[in-house]
Amino acid sequence: MMPVPAQVLDAATAGGALLVLSIFVPVASVLLAFVSGGRNVERIALATLPAGLAIAVAIAMAKGQSSASLVYLVGGWAPPLGVALRADGLSVVMMVIAAVVICAVGVYARADFRTPSKLAEARAPFTFWILLLSIWSALNLVFVAGDLFTLYVGLELLTFAAAPLVCLDGRAETIQAALRYLLFALLGSVLYLAGTVLIYGAYGTLDIALLSQRLRPEPVTIIAAALMTVGHLAKTALFPLHLWLPPAHASAPAAASAVLSALVVKGPFFIAARLWFDVMPHLPAPTARQLLGALGAAAIVFGSMLALRQVRLKLLIAYSTLAQIGYLFLMFPLAFGSGSTSHNGIALSGGMLQAMSHATAKAAMFMSAGLIYAALGHDRIAGLSGTARALPITVLAFALGGVALMGVPSSGAYLAKDLLLQASDETGQWWWAVVIQAGGIFTGAYLVFVLANALAPASEPVKLRASVPRIQETAALALALCSLFLGLFPWETYLIMPGGNPPNPLTLKALVTVVSTLLAGSMLAIFLARWGHPLERLPRVGGFFLWASPLRRATLGLSKIFERVDSITRHWLAAGLFLLALTALFAGAIGAHAAGLSDASPPGISI
Amino acid sequence: MTTAAVFGICGALAAGLGLYGVIANPQPLRKILAFNLLSSGVFLLFGVVARRGTAAAFSGDPVPQALVITGIVVAAAGTALAVALLLRLLQTSGSATLTAEAAVSDDTVE
Numbered sequence: 205m206m207p208v209p210a211q212v213l214d215a216a217t218a219g220g221a222l223l224v225l226s227i228f229v230p231v232a233s234v235l236l237a238f239v240s241g242g243r244n245v246e247r248i249a250l251a252t253l254p255a256g257l258a259i260a261v262a263i264a265m266a267k268g269q270s271s272a273s274l275v276y277l278v279g280g281w282a283p284p285l286g287v288a289l290r291a292d293g294l295s296v297v298m299m300v301i302a303a304v305v306i307c308a309v310g311v312y313a314r315a316d317f318r319t320p321s322k323l324a325e326a327r328a329p330f331t332f333w334i335l336l337l338s339i340w341s342a343l344n345l346v347f348v349a350g351d352l353f354t355l356y357v358g359l360e361l362l363t364f365a366a367a368p369l370v371c372l373d374g375r376a377e378t379i380q381a382a383l384r385y386l387l388f389a390l391l392g393s394v395l396y397l398a399g400t401v402l403i404y405g406a407y408g409t410l411d412i413a414l415l416s417q418r419l420r421p422e423p424v425t426i427i428a429a430a431l432m433t434v435g436h437l438a439k440t441a442l443f444p445l446h447l448w449l450p451p452a453h454a455s456a457p458a459a460a461s462a463v464l465s466a467l468v469v470k471g472p473f474f475i476a477a478r479l480w481f482d483v484m485p486h487l488p489a490p491t492a493r494q495l496l497g498a499l500g501a502a503a504i505v506f507g508s509m510l511a512l513r514q515v516r517l518k519l520l521i522a523y524s525t526l527a528q529i530g531y532l533f534l535m536f537p538l539a540f541g542s543g544s545t546s547h548n549g550i551a552l553s554g555g556m557l558q559a560m561s562h563a564t565a566k567a568a569m570f571m572s573a574g575l576i577y578a579a580l581g582h583d584r585i586a587g588l589s590g591t592a593r594a595l596p597i598t599v600l601a602f603a604l605g606g607v608a609l610m611g612v613p614s615s616g617a618y619l620a621k622d623l624l625l626q627a628s629d630e631t632g633q634w635w636w637a638v639v640i641q642a643g644g645i646f647t648g649a650y651l652v653f654v655l656a657n658a659l660a661p662a663s664e665p666v667k668l669r670a671s672v673p674r675i676q677e678t679a680a681l682a683l684a685l686c687s688l689f690l691g692l693f694p695w696e697t698y699l700i701m702p703g704g705n706p707p708n709p710l711t712l713k714a715l716v717t718v719v720s721t722l723l724a725g726s727m728l729a730i731f732l733a734r735w736g737h738p739l740e741r742l743p744r745v746g747g748f749f750l751w752a753s754p755l756r757r758a759t760l761g762l763s764k765i766f767e768r769v770d771s772i773t774r775h776w777l778a779a780g781l782f783l784l785a786l787t788a789l790f791a792g793a794i795g796a797h798a799a800g801l802s803d804a805s806p807p808g809i810s811i
Numbered sequence: 812m813t814t815a816a817v818f819g820i821c822g823a824l825a826a827g828l829g830l831y832g833v834i835a836n837p838q839p840l841r842k843i844l845a846f847n848l849l850s851s852g853v854f855l856l857f858g859v860v861a862r863r864g865t866a867a868a869f870s871g872d873p874v875p876q877a878l879v880i881t882g883i884v885v886a887a888a889g890t891a892l893a894v895a896l897l898l899r900l901l902q903t904s905g906s907a908t909l910t911a912e913a914a915v916s917d918d919t920v921e
Contacts, residue, residue: 353878360885364892371896376904383839383896384909390846390889391833397882398826398853404875405860776909780834 219266220276223289223348226259226299230341234334242325246318249333253310256340260303267296268697275350283411288350290413293698294556295347298474301560302343304686305466305567306336312571312679313459328372332460338365339463346471352400352410352483355475356393359439363389366468369460370452381451388448388779392438392472395787399432412482419484421798429487430790432479433496434783439472442533443503444782446526447774453522458574461518465525466567470559473532480536481552490540491793497537499786501639503530508646509766512653512733517573517583521566524650528562528609531643538627538636549700550630554623556699557690561608561616564687568605571680572598581669585654586735590662592655597677599658604684606651610721611644613714616690626702641721648725653733731759819859826852839900839909843893850886854879 233252237245267274274291282288291299313336317329342365345358363386370382404410406424419425434445441449453465480493507527514520535555575598576591577583592599611617621640628637695701772778825848832845861875901907 353881357881357885360889364888367892367896371899374899374903376900379896379900379903380909383893383900386889386893386896387833387839387842387846387909390893391849393885394846394849394853397850398856401853401856401860401875401878404878405856408872776837777834783834784830 216277217275219274222263223276226344230337234337245333253307257303260299264296284409289348290350291348297698298347308679308683312676315673335365362471370456378455385448385452392435395431395435399428402428415483426794430787434787436472436476444773447779450522454518462567462570466563489794493537500530500533504643511650550623551627553699554620557620561687564683565605565609568680568684572602575672579668585657588657589660590666591658594666601680601684608687610647612718614691615688619691644721645724648722649728652726653729815859815862822852822855
């Protein structure tokens with residue numbers, strides 16, 4: 205995200221009207237579908253998918269022609285009086301990825317959410333298609349919003365569209381999951397709104413570009429920053445504020461889980477990035493940024509450990525999302541060297557690339573898990589043996605998604621990891637490099653855990669309850685491949701990339717990294733995962749288990765502690781107290797530094 | 812004490828009470844009510860900000876008033892959605908609690 209020169213603020217650019225279209229077209233389809241009802245809902249939604257994708261691509265092409273942002277002034281009024289929509293490189297890439305994922309989900313969901321031929325209208329399909337389009341429009345609004353209040357509106361639209369997706373099947377436990385999600389998300393958005401009103405009260409504008417020039421490190425800014433940040437953490441479900449995520453993402457229908465996990469959590473993450481990189485890049489807050497990174501690191505360890513302890517595949521993927529969300533937050537400390545107030549764009553690009561590869565890979569994984577569930581009638585990981593033979597393409601899509609997420613060369617996650625490591629090298633923060641590598645190893649661990657079960661030969665041939673439609677498998681596989689080759693795209697047009705050649709994915713070093721990551725991951729999986737009978741699974745290496753058994757018992761004890769912590773943090777009271785404590789911590793962390801700065805020297809911030 | 816200060820203090824009080832209710836109260840309906848109290852507190856702050864009038868030559872700044880209307884609509888919509896979900900939960904399960912926090916985890920299936 206680049207500082208916007210003052211004169212650009214007041215001019216709408218040529219492609220600006222496309223931004224309005226990207227929001228307007230899905231909304232218009234929602235209204236049309238709502239009015240026409242019945243079978244038309246699906247038809248309208250399916251017709252909107254290619255149109256929306258075309259708009260996103262058109263925006264990307266318009267943005268590719270100039271380095272400045274695309275701007276649209278609503279009603280022709282310039283900020284601070286009017287509202288501006290702006291699309292910079294980050295908005296554009298996120299929009300395109302969102303369009304790709306939603307189109308794939310739409311193709312996938314056709315088989316699951318078809319109105320039965322006997323009925324004129326069924327509740328679940330009607331709701332699903334309308335909510336899918338609403339989510340799309342809300343996401344586009346979040347990506348292009350140019351002021352804090354439009355971001356709030358987009359965020360709320362996103363939540364209201366996402367929460368009912370959780371309980372499409374109407375079972376009591378899914379309704380409960382949806383309600384918890386909604387209530388916690390509402391709490392998060394009120395915090396954000398409170399921050400917004402404080403900012404408006406102090407500076408008289410909510411426009412992002414204007415605020416970035418006006419913000420001063422004074423108490424009201426600090427409190428507002430803390431409130432807004434924590435509000436987004438609650439909505440992104442960053443550890444320890446994740447009470448709503450595992451049940452919500454695991455109990456939704458597969459197509460809904462894919463959207464929720466891939467895209468919906470990226471909305472508040474994107475706003476958090478806007479906040480820290482665009483609104484207050486000059487706020488001197490190294491401690492607060494380290495705190496964000498530390499929460500991310502905790503989320504990686506915690507989410508991965510718990511993923512390995514899951515019995516059900518969908519819950520494993522949900523906890524893996526928890527870990528990957530943590531990964532995204534590592535970019536906050538890495539983008540700023542200690543004490544410096546200007547950020548290097550490399551870490552930001554790395555974080556966004558990670559968000560994009562997670563979006564595509566995780567959608568593919570949830571979609572394959574849904575197919576496995578439909579075909580087997582369950583998704584117990586221990587009961588997956590023989591699945592690879594019965595559903596080869598589905599398991600391949602899952603595996604490729606997992607491998608892409610782990611970060612093999614050519615995948616988006618590999619490039620992201622490379623950029624983040626480079627940033628940690630440049631800013632001299634080696635400890636984040638350790639976390640980044642550990643994150644890859646953990647991802648390898650739960651991938652190995654699932655694949656070892658799915659690839660194991662079954663004692664008797666697997667009886668499939670239902671055949672898996674080829675089109676659904678193809679949609680999942682396409683997304684997995686998309687994530688796998690995301691690293692090869694020339695991102696320089698849209699994101700800040702380091703000079704020189706991109707990392708060659710075919711060197712020996714890259715190969716060694718991947719193999720060692722997988723090996724370390726396998727070791728972790730052997731020791732930490734919940735195997736049926738660990739000693740019987742590998743009968744020929746008895747000597748290994750002589751020393752491995754006590755170690756495994758110790759790690760099992762460790763896992764028990766993690767599970768205990770999880771069940772405590774997922775109590776409402778505990779999560780609420782964490783919310784308050786984090787707000788206080790962030791305010792304190794920014795405030796202490798700002799006070800120190802103003803004592804030592806006048807803050808070097810232009811107003 | 813100015814009017815703005817009184818309203819500000821009232822807003823802060825309402826927000827604090829609401830926050831306590833949302834976090835500490837176990838019943839979902841009370842959480843929803845507390846959320847409304849919390850939002851009302853924040854909305855009062857909008858009123859205070861408007862009263863202080865950052866834009867000169869106005870007795871009150873109109874922008875926060877426009878914002879607060881949107882905020883109220885959003886809060887009302889959120890409340891409606893939450894209440895609808897709660898009613899459906901009551902119909903399907905016969906109880907309206909959020910207490911399954913720990914039970915969703917993995918120990919149930921094995």
